[in-house]
Amino acid sequence: MKIDIILAGVGGQGILSIASIIGYAAVKKGLYMKQAEVHGMSQRGGDVQSHFRLADYEISSDLIPLGKADLIISVEPMEALRYLPWLSADGWLITNNQPFVNIPNYPDEELIKKEIDNLPHSLMINADQIAKDLGSERSANMVILGAASPYLQMDFEALENAVSEVFAKKGDDVVALNLACLNAGRTYAMEQIR
């Protein structure tokens, strides 16, 4: 068993907390894991990505080869497209549909949506709105993780436990909010799948 994920977003959007939740759950399961992160210059509002690899055998490369990613999980729609060369033929792209515009030449949103819709396996979700309705836009990344959860080959309960553990330090309210976001994302994805 192996699962290779590209996590994408803009510096400061919190893609690493998505990684730490999946990582926590994976390590509990006794899987091997490698996760290449981006630190440094790009974190100042530039494009950031993380190569996240899980397997039941020892993983060699910290980087995922092109065309081998099972999933692209993105917190930003244009950023999702930047990593398409990594997506495998039957891989899924799960992304927030809310653009993060910090450049003057950001492309037309409709064109981005069209590109994503043209892919054989993609799912867009308004994670910002769902998270806002539940209490805080800052938890949009958990909505996206929830939406990606059906494709993770992992029990949902393990993810819920990981959210509880990882956010425990921040108090019960934060845990509850993030769990609600995770569940809302999953519910949305399950409806789309049906």
Added chain:
Amino acid sequence: MSKLLLLGDEAIAQAALDAGLSGVYAYPGTPSTEITEFIQHSKQAAEGNVHHIWATNEKTAMESAIGMSYAGKRALVCMKHVGLNVAADPFMNSAITGANGGLVVLVADDPSMHSSQDEQDSRFYAKFAMIPCFEPSNQQEAYDMTYDAFDFSEKYKIPVMLRVTTRLAHSRAGVERKTIRPQNEIRLHPNPKQFILLPGNARVYYKELLDKQTHFVAESETSTYNKLIDGPNKSLGIIASGIGYNYVKENFIDTPCPYPILKITQYPLPTEKIAQLLDECDAVLVAEEGYPIIEEQLRGLLNRTGNIKGRMDGTLPRTGELNPNHLAKALGIKEVHGPAIPEIVVGRPPALCFACPHIDSYNALNEAMAPYGKGKVFSDIGCYTLGALPPYNAIYSTVDMGASITMAKGAADSGLLPAVAVIGDSTFTHSGMTSLLDAVYENTPITVLILDNNTTGMTGGQDSHALGRIGNICKGLGVEEEHIRIIKPLKNQHEQNVQIISEEIAYQGVSVIIPTRECVQTLSRRMKAKKQHML
């Protein structure tokens, strides 16, 4: 013991602590910063009273580490690759003094220049200094090699280099720890003259260093970190160093690699093992993360055999970091690609944060400089380097830390006036102070803006040694008090700031302007911590 999920950097820090470290000395620099930060946050380090405060620059860090080694304790010094240029003097000479307590020099290289101005390969420095070098291929090896490097250093009384690259430094994986070893007691070197490098002594110890080389090669030959893995197809042999090894292996997950592979992660090079591979195989592919240092040695100046493949003959790209696809191509393995990146996708370069104080400084500076035309502002390395990009287009140079002031001086000396330097507070104490003294000494007409955001912003907001001291440092260096001007970079002070900058640019001597306002990132972090504290 259960595995810890650690970045390569964190694995190194944990290993150093477990190996009985007494002090880490470092100046921040991507991708090495997280090593020292891990030690700063470690309970184990606090309990053991392990030194962990940032140094002013890499040279002071290296020298402090040599001092700790002199006293018999184990010291780790960490820096990014270009930091070793700054520390090169003590580094080179430490090979001749040798070490007493274990001395490990961690250098993190940045192939592909993710956050750097070059992609120099520190293995050259290890070879230059003639010291052993470990180059871990994964997080577990990063741990094990750090742990072993201290023993190696004490066994041969020699500083040891640990060389990592960005990918390993910033990638996380499970790591198993070893037993914790106590710190050393203070004990002086058996030969106290070792550290007095008067020419008469230095000649003796240089000879000793040369004599140690055969031992180092013998260690590399028998080390489990260098292994020759046989394969049936001898038409090609592969030499893979550091994480280059992983990219080879990634291409043989389902089928075993048919070619013999020599994995090299400990230097000096194991010559016998290399000879064996070369004798057995028709050609050899060299996969190394960084400059083609092994490849160049195997080819020789004349490339007589013509059977060495790698970065120099185009089998692998000449620049940048490797990846599994580069190796697939080099080995003739079929690759798959996902869909191409749609044309509508545009670049998203890094930018100054919203409300960053540097924005207001550049807006004021640009207006003050408008009458003089372009090309007269020299700058340095930090968040403010982003002032080179639109919409500011405010600066015209970024070479190395501290260069802004001295380049402005050289330009002024040549008659290019007015000459202005823009430097950050941490960069100023790192290596701008001596530059300023040069200008003061000659009363060169330059204006220096020291952007004081109270922190080392670029690398994540570490404390700046300049905090609360910049005005006094400038005064102490001899800048006239009336030409040290402190301004507040805020929108509502814009007119006044333009006025002050214009006045000082017009002044025909050394003037310093210190725009002072905290980095918004460290400010919000501080506020959050305060709120949490009050709850």
